Amino acid sequence: MMDAALSNFKGYTPKSLPRVEPLAQGHRACQGCGEILALRMALKAIGDNMIVASATGCMEIVTSSYPQSAWNVPWIHVAFENAAAVASGIEAGRKALMRKGRIPNKRTTIVAMAGDGGTADIGLQALSGALERGHDFVYICLDNEAYMNTGVQRSSSTPYGAMTTTSPPGQLSIGQSTWKKNMPAIAVAHEIPYVATGSPAYYTDLMNKAKKAALVKGPAYLHLYSPCPTGWRLAPELAVEISRLAVQTNIFPLYEVVDGQYILNKKIRKPKPVEEYFKLQGRFRHLDKKTVQQIQERVNRQYEALVRKAASAEIEEEPTEEAAT
Amino acid sequence: MPERVGIEVSLAASEAVCAADADVIAAYPITPQTHIVEHLSELVADGKLDAEFVPVESEHSAMSVCIGSSAAGARTFTATSSQGLALMHELLFIAPALRTPIVMTVANRALSGPISIWNDHSDIMAERDVGWIQTFAENGQEVFDLIIHAFRVAEDPEVLLPIMVNLDGFTLSHVIEPIEMLSLEEVARYLKPYKPQMVLDPRHPITMGPVGVPEVYTEARQQIESVLCKSKKVITKAWTEFAKIYGRRYKPIETYRTRGAEVLLMTMGSVSETAMTAVDAMREKGIPVGLMRFRLWRPFPLEEFRRAVKGVKVLAVMDRAISYGAQGGPVCTEVRSALFGESDPPQVFGFVAGLGGRDITTDMFKEMVAKAMGYAKKGKGPLYEMIGVRER
Numbered sequence: 001m002m003d004a005a006l007s008n009f010k011g012y013t014p015k016s017l018p019r020v021e022p023l024a025q026g027h028r029a030c031q032g033c034g035e036i037l038a039l040r041m042a043l044k045a046i047g048d049n050m051i052v053a054s055a056t057g058c059m060e061i062v063t064s065s066y067p068q069s070a071w072n073v074p075w076i077h078v079a080f081e082n083a084a085a086v087a088s089g090i091e092a093g094r095k096a097l098m099r100k101g102r103i104p105n106k107r108t109t110i111v112a113m114a115g116d117g118g119t120a121d122i123g124l125q126a127l128s129g130a131l132e133r134g135h136d137f138v139y140i141c142l143d144n145e146a147y148m149n150t151g152v153q154r155s156s157s158t159p160y161g162a163m164t165t166t167s168p169p170g171q172l173s174i175g176q177s178t179w180k181k182n183m184p185a186i187a188v189a190h191e192i193p194y195v196a197t198g199s200p201a202y203y204t205d206l207m208n209k210a211k212k213a214a215l216v217k218g219p220a221y222l223h224l225y226s227p228c229p230t231g232w233r234l235a236p237e238l239a240v241e242i243s244r245l246a247v248q249t250n251i252f253p254l255y256e257v258v259d260g261q262y263i264l265n266k267k268i269r270k271p272k273p274v275e276e277y278f279k280l281q282g283r284f285r286h287l288d289k290k291t292v293q294q295i296q297e298r299v300n301r302q303y304e305a306l307v308r309k310a311a312s313a314e315i316e317e318e319p320t321e322e323a324a325t
Numbered sequence: 326m327p328e329r330v331g332i333e334v335s336l337a338a339s340e341a342v343c344a345a346d347a348d349v350i351a352a353y354p355i356t357p358q359t360h361i362v363e364h365l366s367e368l369v370a371d372g373k374l375d376a377e378f379v380p381v382e383s384e385h386s387a388m389s390v391c392i393g394s395s396a397a398g399a400r401t402f403t404a405t406s407s408q409g410l411a412l413m414h415e416l417l418f419i420a421p422a423l424r425t426p427i428v429m430t431v432a433n434r435a436l437s438g439p440i441s442i443w444n445d446h447s448d449i450m451a452e453r454d455v456g457w458i459q460t461f462a463e464n465g466q467e468v469f470d471l472i473i474h475a476f477r478v479a480e481d482p483e484v485l486l487p488i489m490v491n492l493d494g495f496t497l498s499h500v501i502e503p504i505e506m507l508s509l510e511e512v513a514r515y516l517k518p519y520k521p522q523m524v525l526d527p528r529h530p531i532t533m534g535p536v537g538v539p540e541v542y543t544e545a546r547q548q549i550e551s552v553l554c555k556s557k558k559v560i561t562k563a564w565t566e567f568a569k570i571y572g573r574r575y576k577p578i579e580t581y582r583t584r585g586a587e588v589l590l591m592t593m594g595s596v597s598e599t600a601m602t603a604v605d606a607m608r609e610k611g612i613p614v615g616l617m618r619f620r621l622w623r624p625f626p627l628e629e630f631r632r633a634v635k636g637v638k639v640l641a642v643m644d645r646a647i648s649y650g651a652q653g654g655p656v657c658t659e660v661r662s663a664l665f666g667e668s669d670p671p672q673v674f675g676f677v678a679g680l681g682g683r684d685i686t687t688d689m690f691k692e693m694v695a696k697a698m699g700y701a702k703k704g705k706g707p708l709y710e711m712i713g714v715r716e717r
Contacts, residue, residue: 051525053393064535074525076396077534078419082389085381089351089393089401090525092377096348096399100375102518103398108527126389129382 003193005215006258011208012045020048020072027070028062032236034227034243035059035142038200039113042140042224045207046109046214048073051090055083055114055123058149059142081122084130084139087112091135109214110137115226116157117147120181131190131219138213138220141183144228152231156181159251160298161291162283164231169286179298187221188257194220195257200227201243205254205265212256225252233282245277250303255310262310274299327511329503334465334492335360337504338404338430341472343374344512347428348399348519351379351390355409356442357494358432362404384409388416388427395425395487396533398524400476403427406494407434407448414452420487421456421549423533424523426479427487428472429457433594433645434494435681443682444494446593446645449622450655456549458488458556459623463579463597465502468492470573473512477563480519484556486549491622495682497595507571515570557624577626578633579618582608586615588694588701589634589671591642591660593619596685600643603690614694619656630663637671641697643690644677644709653677653709672701675709689713 012018022043029036039059043050052075054060060077063070078086091110097103112130114123119141127139146164147153154167158176163169167176187195194216198206206224213220227243229236246252249272254265274296278284287295332340338361342350350369352362368374377394381387387403395401405413410431420427435441436448449459458478462468468490475488492498523531537545561577568574581601583589592600597618607614617633619626634640644654652658657675664670674697679685689712700706 049527051397051527061536064532065538066535066541069532069535071532072530074527074530075532076393076423076525078389078392078423079415082386082416085386085389086393086396088379088381088386089349089390089395090397091393092349092351092379092390093394093397093399093401096375096377096394097397100348103526125382126386129386132382133379 003216005217006194006212009212009215012204012211014204017207018044018047020044022046022048022050022071022073023063024070024072028065029058030230030236032229032239034200034229034239035144036062037239038198038206038224038226039140039142041200041203041206042198042210042222043111045210046111046138050109050111052076052111052113053078053083053086053090055118056080057115057118059113059115061149080118082126083112083114083118083123084127087137087139088130088133088135091137110135111140112137113140113142115148116141116143116145116183117155120157120183121155128190131187131192131221134218136217136219138222140222140224142224142226143183144226144231145180146228146231148228148231157183160295161287163286164283174291175286184221184223184257188260190219191260192219192221193217193259197223197225197252197254199225199243199247199252199254201240201247202254202266209256231283233285234280238280242277242280245272245280248272249274249277250299251277253303253306255306262306264307264310271303327505327507329505331501331503332465332506333360333499333501334468335432335498336364337465337469337506338472338492339364339368340506341469342402343368344507344509345473345476345516346400346509347374347376347402349377349379349391349394349401351381351387351394351403353381353384353387353405353409355384355406357434357498358404358406358409358430360498361430361432384412385416388413388420391427392416392420392423392425395427396423396525398519398521400480400519401425401427402429404430404432406432407436410448410452411436417452417455417457419534421553422545424485425487426485426519428475428479428490429487430468430472430490430492432494432498433491441681444496445680445682447647447680449489449491450646450648453623453655456486456553457623458486458553458560459491460488460621461491461593461619462497463595463618464497465500465504466573468497469504469506470567470571470575473507473516474563474567474575477516478556478560481559482522484552484559485522486553486556491594493595515567553624557621557626560621575620576629577621578629579620580633581616583615583617583633585613586637587613588615588639588641588698589637590614590616590690590694591618591640591656592616593622593656594645596645596679599685599687600690603687606687607691607694612694625659625663627663631667634664634671639697639701640671640673641693642673642675643693644675645679647677647680657709674700674706676712677709678712683713
């Protein structure tokens with residue numbers, strides 16, 4: 001049963017995007033940062049009736065250097081691995097206070113946000129606990145595929161073959177030697193009402209998903225592709241282009257999982273070769289043809305598996321805004 | 326005043342939280358704290374306490390939930406022991422920095438390794454520096470009263486710091502004692518509803534927990550230190566008012582038969598009642614011994630301590646924890662430091678005893694006093710020694 005609030009939501013168009021900016025300009029993110037772009041879009045879509053619990057990481061550092069703050073909404077940072085637990089506490093506290101008549105009885109979106117390290121590695125336990133307990137909150141994983149804040153170390157979300165400072169290619173190493181952890185699938189395994197992937201290159205899609213995640217009652221998980229020019233050895237002006245290529249090569253497919261049902265949001269009929277995605281990024285420069293082929297085969301297999309899961313769902317056409325760009 | 330009822334001390338702790346009308350309880354099971362949160366979950370399940378009970382997946386998340394709910398303006402409680410407290414360590418520093426007035430009972434238990442579920446103070450002594458107010462209970466009534474007192478002090482706008490109420494695991498947490506249980510209405514005379522000063526509220530956005538660059542970090546830490554030190558006034562005033570309303574009086578340093586005493590035993594927690602029995606026996610034999618205990622451990626009650634030992638010749642300090650590689654147990658080293666520079670201070674001798682649930686008998690206290698007096702007479706003794714170590 002789809003949540004009524006979800007099915008009633010008509011979706012944003014480029015003309016109807018909300019004007020609110022929960023996250024203001026003037027933060028200290030790197031030039032061309034795709035992570036803060038994805039975050040800004042998600043928060044804009046949710047609106048300003050929101051409380052944010054942030055993990056330690058790039059987004060926390062660049063938005064909250066005292067005495068300055070880029071936050072126009074209430075925001076709390078406690079530690080690295082516990083954003084989901086802090087959000088659980090905010091939600092539980094407000095629930096009790098509303099029931100006891102101490103604060104106005106009005107639903108507020110509680111957002112927990114963390115990077116891929118804060119989600120897939122050190123924060124996985126706290127996230128699993130919060131999803132399992134069923135708190136009414138939105139968890140946003142901003143996936144830039146390594147520990148960027150500490151200087152580009154590998155995480156379990158780093159893709160196979162990628163160079164990081166702790167997965168360096170060498171005589172005996174291909175770079176990252178493990179396949180990227182499937183975080184959305186882990187979220188889905190908790191049987192929560194809403195899981196989605198999003199990309200800043202497809203902004204209405206991303207924003208509609210953020211809004212749906214906020215509308216749905218119970219836990220929602222958003223996994224947002226967050227290109228990091230600094231860590232990926234990528235030209236800063238290519239953050240959006242690389243985000244689009246990640247989708248067009250099927251490396252980062254866009255899909256939703258509503259009440260356990262996979263919906264593929266963008267069917268790629270003629271996927272581009274993964275090589276096109278790799279060649280723009282210094283982190284993949286060392287890969288040989290054989291490894292690229294190995295990755296291509298894996299991407300194909302994973303995408304086919306995703307299409308099979310989504311087989312019974314309606315497959316939407318490519319969002320119109322991309323056709324225009 | 327209510328009748329005294331026979332009740333397990335852990336359950337009395339839960340009833341105190343219920344009488345304080347807590348809004349959120351986050352907890353994870355760990356022995357010997359478990360009965361406290363088990364009973365709280367029953368009180369919530371039966372509708373006797375209108376609170377959110379958040380059964381988290383770890384103590385780390387328990388403290389994280391507490392910080393979140395307290396930041397959202399809710400009266401918040403948790404309880405833990407030993408490894409659980411150690412797992413919270415990282416966050417224990419952050420709760421005072423965010424000025425979240427959480428109340429936590431710690432059923433004191435030994436730290437691993439080797440793993441031990443039994444009582445000593447190694448868990449709490451490892452958390453001395455975290456910026457929490459720390460009080461110690463000696464019996465069940467004190468556990469109940471100190472929890473009520475903790476909410477009042479923690480939420481005082483002049484304080485806004487979290488508080489740990491310590492009770493000895495098993496030896497206090499699991500015994501049945503006659504306890505005067507105050508009702509919601511009786512507690513309401515003393516404890517007003519929590520009015521948070523800074524709260525996460527979309528109507529009035531604030532930023533909590535920003536980055537502390539080198540230009541501000543020192544000042545931020547200094548503020549916590551300053552507030553913690555100043556909190557002593559609020560703590561003692563709240564005890565005075567407690568005595569006015571309920572008739573039971575508490576002080577930062579508690580004393581027993583100290584008049585005319587040349588030797589003082591120093592203890593903390595429930596073992597103090599055993600120490601009193603030992604003091605009585607020694608006094609009967611004409612030994613001029615008394616007893617003093619830390620009720621308040623953080624902030625360290627320096628003035629009260631110095632006053633209490635004025636004119637005393639010998640201090641026999643018992644520690645229930647080891648500080649590996651240091652000059653004595655944590656309490657003893659702090660006591661020595663507190664006396665440094667005082668004119669005519671007592672000689673201090675440290676004794677580490679009762680680790681990991683090892684029984685502490687009246688004979689052990691007699692041994693400590695005899696040894697301390699002997700060392701004092703000779704004018705020298707070890708910095709500290711361990712009592713009751715089996716040779717084979």
